Structure formats: structure tokens, C-alpha cells
Amino acid sequence: MCPILFKVGPLTVYSYGLMLAIGFITASALMTREYRRRNLDPNLAGTITLIALVAGVAGSKLLYLLEHWGHFVADPAGMAFSPGGLSFFGGLILATASIYFYARAKKISFLTIADGTSPGLMLGYGVARLGCHFSGDGDYGFPTDLPWGTDYSQGTFPPSEAFRGFPEIAARYPNGIVPDNTLCHPTPVYELLLCALFFSVMWRYRTAITTNGKMFMLYLVLSGIERFSVEFLRINPRGFLGLTEYQLVSAALVVVGLAGWFTIGRKESIKPS
Numbered sequence: 322m323c324p325i326l327f328k329v330g331p332l333t334v335y336s337y338g339l340m341l342a343i344g345f346i347t348a349s350a351l352m353t354r355e356y357r358r359r360n361l362d363p364n365l366a367g368t369i370t371l372i373a374l375v376a377g378v379a380g381s382k383l384l385y386l387l388e389h390w391g392h393f394v395a396d397p398a399g400m401a402f403s404p405g406g407l408s409f410f411g412g413l414i415l416a417t418a419s420i421y422f423y424a425r426a427k428k429i430s431f432l433t434i435a436d437g438t439s440p441g442l443m444l445g446y447g448v449a450r451l452g453c454h455f456s457g458d459g460d461y462g463f464p465t466d467l468p469w470g471t472d473y474s475q476g477t478f479p480p481s482e483a484f485r486g487f488p489e490i491a492a493r494y495p496n497g498i499v500p501d502n503t504l505c506h507p508t509p510v511y512e513l514l515l516c517a518l519f520f521s522v523m524w525r526y527r528t529a530i531t532t533n534g535k536m537f538m539l540y541l542v543l544s545g546i547e548r549f550s551v552e553f554l555r556i557n558p559r560g561f562l563g564l565t566e567y568q569l570v571s572a573a574l575v576v577v578g579l580a581g582w583f584t585i586g587r588k589e590s591i592k593p594s
Contacts, residue, residue, distance in 0.1 A: 322457035322476040340452030345374050348438075348445025355437045355527065365429075369438060372423055373416040380415025387411075410570050432534035439540035440523040446544075447516025454509035459483045462506025462554035463490065470504030480505060483556055506554045512547065519543040534585045541578030545571040 326334045352366035420438075424431040453460035457476015461483075464470075473479060479501040484490050491497045523539060530536050549571035557565040564572075 344449025
């Protein structure tokens, strides 16, 4: 792991921030191409990307701080300005709301924008997830004996700290402490692979899905499935029905996406010919 790539004087380049930037650039490039195909102003992609960047990072950080309120109260400056520590769903909610109000102000169909944004967002998110992998910020998974198990001992949140909230795992190791060099599931890499797969599906069928809103609903379903699946291996606390908080949110996204897909389809089928 390599949380800090290099320093130039007072400037520190973090692997997390670099991958986040590459993720947004990837999403923006794909959005520009898709907006042009949909006869939208391609320059709009840059504006939407900027809104998504600012609102997404702000929402992600805010939800992360709320989820780790005790740590935030103990070290507000350190938690608020740390290079890592972002929660995707917080960013998705605030960015979506911000883009919605921007679209209304500009009198542009929000669903049209959302459809054009969705494929790029799927892949961009997967690329950005590698920032968590390279920084070793605790977004990895449980210990594993698989050949691709990853050593996160040099990360910002090594296993000895990350597994303190999992006594059933810590109990397997001497003195109840998981060694930092314990090999773990590289779940951010799994997310990249799933996102790349789902992006390829969305990109292939984007010309066949022509009704406004359907591509965005497909994105909600696929992103929900992606996160719900990976959460089985991630080190997040279990709650209702043995599921993590993110699995419950992911399930809600799938339900909303399916409901939206069929509602749009039903309205489309009853349109007068």
C-alpha cells in the first residue's frame, strides 16, 4: 500500500486523491461522449462533473463523519480534513439532489441528464475505489487465504485497528489482535471489476434503452447489487438481519430502481399511438 505517492515541497500527493481525480475524469469523458450522442450540450458534462465533485465529496465526508461521530468529536480537525474517509451513498444523495436542482434551474430534463451520466458514473466510481485500495483506509475485507489476498499493513488503517470491532475475528489471533500483515480481501478491486462489468452492459445497451429515466433506474439497480454483494466481505458492522447499513441502503436502491423502471415502462406502454 502507498497512501502517499510523493511530496513536492509543501505539496503532498495522496494515492486516494489521485484515484478519485482519475475516477471523475473518466466519468466526465464518458459523459461528454454520451451527452453529445443524446444531443445535449457536451460542455454541460464539465459543469455536471464539477457539481458532482463538490457535492459528492461534501456529502461523502458528511455522512462518514456522522457514521463515525465518536471519532469526529474526539478529533474534529483530523477527521474532517483527512485525505480518506468518504461514504459513497452520502455523496450520491447530495450530488443527485444538487444536479436535480441545477437541471430545474436550467429547465433541462433531470432524467435526460441522469441517463447520460449513469454509465460514466458507474465506471468512474469503480476507478475511484482503487484509491481506497492503495491508501489501505479500512475499506478492505475480511482475512482470506486466497492467492490475491492483500497486505494492508502500510495503509492508513491497518488490520490491527480495523478489526477491533470484530471480536469473533480477533479471537482467532494471539492476544485478540489481528496482525497488520494479515492478508485480506481487496474489496475495492472487487468493486472495480463489478463496476467495469456493469458499465460494459450499460454502455452496450445504451442505444437500445431510449426512454427517459430507464438508464438511470438501471444504474440504481446495478449499483445497489454491486455494493450489496461486496458488503458480505467488507469489515462493516452487521445489524438488521445480519446486514450492514450499506446493504440496507443498497437494497433500497434496487427497489427504487426496479419500481422506477417498471413505472416508466408502464407509462410508455399506455401512451397513445
